[in-house]
Amino acid sequence: MSCADVRLDEYLDDELSEPVRTEIERHLALCGECRMELERSRRLETFLRKTAPAGQAPDTDRFLRLVQARSRRPGRWMLAVAAVALVGAAGVILSALRGGAPADVREELVRYALKKDAGQAEAHLRAAGPAAIPVLEKALGDPDVRLQVAAATMLFKLLEPDQRKEDRETWNRVVARFQSPGEKNAGWSLMPVGLEEEDAEIIPVAVSMAAEGQERWAMDVLKRLNRLDALARGKVLESVVTLLHSDNPKIQKLALDIVNELGIRFPLSEIVDLLDSPELGEAALKFLRQQTGKDFGRDKSAWKKALEHVEDL
Amino acid sequence: MSEGDAMVDAELVLKFKEGEESAFEVLVRKYMKDAYSFCLKLTHDAQEAEELSQMGFVNAYRALRGFRGESTFKSWLYRIFINQYRDHLRRNRRAEHRLEVVREEARHRPVVNTEESELNAGELADVVKEKVELLPDRQREVLVLHLYQGMGYTDIAASLGCTYDDVKMNLSLARKRLKAELKEYL
Numbered sequence: 321m322s323c324a325d326v327r328l329d330e331y332l333d334d335e336l337s338e339p340v341r342t343e344i345e346r347h348l349a350l351c352g353e354c355r356m357e358l359e360r361s362r363r364l365e366t367f368l369r370k371t372a373p374a375g376q377a378p379d380t381d382r383f384l385r386l387v388q389a390r391s392r393r394p395g396r397w398m399l400a401v402a403a404v405a406l407v408g409a410a411g412v413i414l415s416a417l418r419g420g421a422p423a424d425v426r427e428e429l430v431r432y433a434l435k436k437d438a439g440q441a442e443a444h445l446r447a448a449g450p451a452a453i454p455v456l457e458k459a460l461g462d463p464d465v466r467l468q469v470a471a472a473t474m475l476f477k478l479l480e481p482d483q484r485k486e487d488r489e490t491w492n493r494v495v496a497r498f499q500s501p502g503e504k505n506a507g508w509s510l511m512p513v514g515l516e517e518e519d520a521e522i523i524p525v526a527v528s529m530a531a532e533g534q535e536r537w538a539m540d541v542l543k544r545l546n547r548l549d550a551l552a553r554g555k556v557l558e559s560v561v562t563l564l565h566s567d568n569p570k571i572q573k574l575a576l577d578i579v580n581e582l583g584i585r586f587p588l589s590e591i592v593d594l595l596d597s598p599e600l601g602e603a604a605l606k607f608l609r610q611q612t613g614k615d616f617g618r619d620k621s622a623w624k625k626a627l628e629h630v631e632d633l
Numbered sequence: 634m635s636e637g638d639a640m641v642d643a644e645l646v647l648k649f650k651e652g653e654e655s656a657f658e659v660l661v662r663k664y665m666k667d668a669y670s671f672c673l674k675l676t677h678d679a680q681e682a683e684e685l686s687q688m689g690f691v692n693a694y695r696a697l698r699g700f701r702g703e704s705t706f707k708s709w710l711y712r713i714f715i716n717q718y719r720d721h722l723r724r725n726r727r728a729e730h731r732l733e734v735v736r737e738e739a740r741h742r743p744v745v746n747t748e749e750s751e752l753n754a755g756e757l758a759d760v761v762k763e764k765v766e767l768l769p770d771r772q773r774e775v776l777v778l779h780l781y782q783g784m785g786y787t788d789i790a791a792s793l794g795c796t797y798d799d800v801k802m803n804l805s806l807a808r809k810r811l812k813a814e815l816k817e818y819l
Contacts, residue, residue, distance in 0.1 A: 329805045333779065335786055363819045364812050368780055371754075371761040375679045377666045384661050387687055391694040554695060 321347045328358050332365075389435070425455040433470035445474055452478065539581050546582050557584060564590055569599035576603055588612070592623045642706035650698055657697065660706070661690050667782065668714060674777045675718050677762045685721055689714040708791035711782070715774055715792060722770075757818070764814045772807035775800055 321343055330336050331344050348355050377383075425448050431441035445452050456478070459471035546556045556578075563575035572594060578584070588611060594604035595618045608623060609615050616622035642663075648656035668689060673682035693713050700709055765773060774793060778784045779800075784792070786800045793800070812819065 329808060330801065333786070333804075335801075360812055360819055361808060364808060364815065365780060367815065367818055368761060368765075368776075368811070371758045372781060373673050373677045373758065373762070375673055375682075377669045378683050380662060380665055383665055383669075383683075383687065384658060387661055387690045387694070388658075390687065390691045554692075 323347075323351060323354055326351075326354050328354065328361065332358065332361050425452045426459070429455065429459055429467065429470055429474065432474065433467050442474070442477075446478065539578070542578060543582055546584070553584075556582065560584065561587075561590060564594070569597060572597070572600055573603060576600070576607060580607065588627050589624060592620050592627065595620050595623070639705045639707070643702060646697060646700060646702070646706055657694055660693075660710075664707070664710060665690070668710070671711070671714060671777065671782055672718065674781045675773070676721075677766075681721070685714065685717050689717045692717065704791035705788065708788050711778065711784075711788075711792035712794060718774075719770070760818075761815070764811060768807055768810065769803075771795070771799070772803045772810070775803040776807040776811075779804055 326344055326347055327336065327340070328344075331341060336344070348358065425445065428441045428444040428448070432438050432445060445456075453475070456471045456475050459467045460475075542556060545552050560575045560578050563571050563578075566572055566575075576591070576594075588608060591604050591607055594600045595608075597604070601618060605618065612626070614626055616626065642660065645656040645660050649660075665686070668686040669682055672685040672689070673679065676682050676685065689710070693710055696713070700706070704712075765776070768776065771793070775789055778789045778792060779786075786797050786804075789800045790797045
């Protein structure tokens with residue numbers, strides 16, 4: 321065995337069969353240079369282990385609680401918000417604004433933004449009534465993007481469509497956050513720098529804005545969010561699936577548009593169910609043809625059978 | 634990882650798929666410290682490591698029902714952490730900027746006598762961190778999985794979605810480069 325044949329790394333990492341190891345050991349007994357090289361590798365490993373960052377792992381119970389809290393899927397309020405935005409169904413939010421004001425609206429907003437008992441914080445913000453609105457408006461200009469996102473999300477939840485028209489100024493500020501992503505200090509700060517996982521919270525709002533006829537810039541926001549991380553992509557997908565399950569063809573069409581526009585890898589079997597729809601059948605068929613290169617017309621069972629294999633990929 | 638361990642994991646995954654949520658809790662408790670340590674070795678930042686490891690488990694929870702058992706649960710889990718880390722790197726331009734600064738500093742650092750005895754432990758750790766950060770991504774990932782997580786080449790390949798030979802080559806390149814870069818300390 322020559323030095324070039326000696327697989328020192330694999331020998332060191334115990335990745336070789338016994339006969340090969342024995343052969344290498346025979347070579348090492350005769351070759352000082354290979355012995356030195358092996359020794360250098362060992363010293364490197366010891367050195368790297370000795371200087372590795374070490375720290376106390378977080379408390380297991382606390383860690384687990386946080387994982388559990390963050391794993392919970394958002395409720396179906398997303399669909400409710402989108403539906404309200406689109407069809408103008410009444411009575412979602414302002415009815416909740418009659419309660420007493422909490423001690424500190426901003427404090428509740430911070431808890432909401434940081435997801436510390438966010439559900440309770442949201443309930444307190446709703447209960448604060450109109451007193452919460454100016455604080456939320458002010459937070460739209462907060463330097464912390466998480467507070468901006470939280471404030472815009474809450475304003476969207478608290479202002480129903482009718483009130484948006486009346487309170488145009490506030491609403492315009494929310495919209496402006498979406499419309500001027502590139503302008504420092506003026507627009508929504510969802511630029512790659514400063515993008516945080518919390519920004520994904522805005523996804524349902526962006527979807528709803530698209531449903532309100534603001535497709536162009538809502539799509540732009542969704543595109544950026546879709547690139548954010550796996551979690552955000554999951555949320556976008558989830559919001560699209562929720563829209564797709566709506567009874568309203570306009571909302572379903574919007575879901576298809578988002579999938580197309582964002583190039584989302586979508587569970588195609590969800591689309592097959594739309595083939596029956598008089599309003600969406602054609603769009604669904606076109607979509608399926610584009611995605612698969614196949615054509616089974618409106619034959620749902622043929623599509624489902626074919627997709628079983630495609631979606632395994 | 635022993636075969637028995639992998640079987641225990643597989644049973645827990647099965648239980649979870651059958652609706653027993655507490656099985657996931659057992660998996661988190663089992664891998665949490667390793668996962669945190671792994672993320673810490675990659676990021677060198679306790680806060681980022683906790684965030685990445687938490688989000689890794691959140692994503693694992695969401696994806697677990699779709700896990701087909703083609704690799705061990707552990708390899709699959711580490712693949713999620715690696716993807717989480719890559720996403721984190723991609724979106725964190727500050728990290729990129731920081732790396733640029735490190736590269737720039739490295740280019741202009743005067744050559745001094747850097748005997749180990751002259752540097753305290755913290756400074757030494759900074760030197761190593763810098764050298765490891767400057768490795769190409771794949772080499773760094775392979776090195777961390779091998780050296781600190783004790784994974785064999787096959788498991789690393791499954792975690793990174795690459796071949797056994799890729800692992801072998803990248804680990805060898807990482808070692809070669811670090812031996813050259815850190816030779817005064819070895």
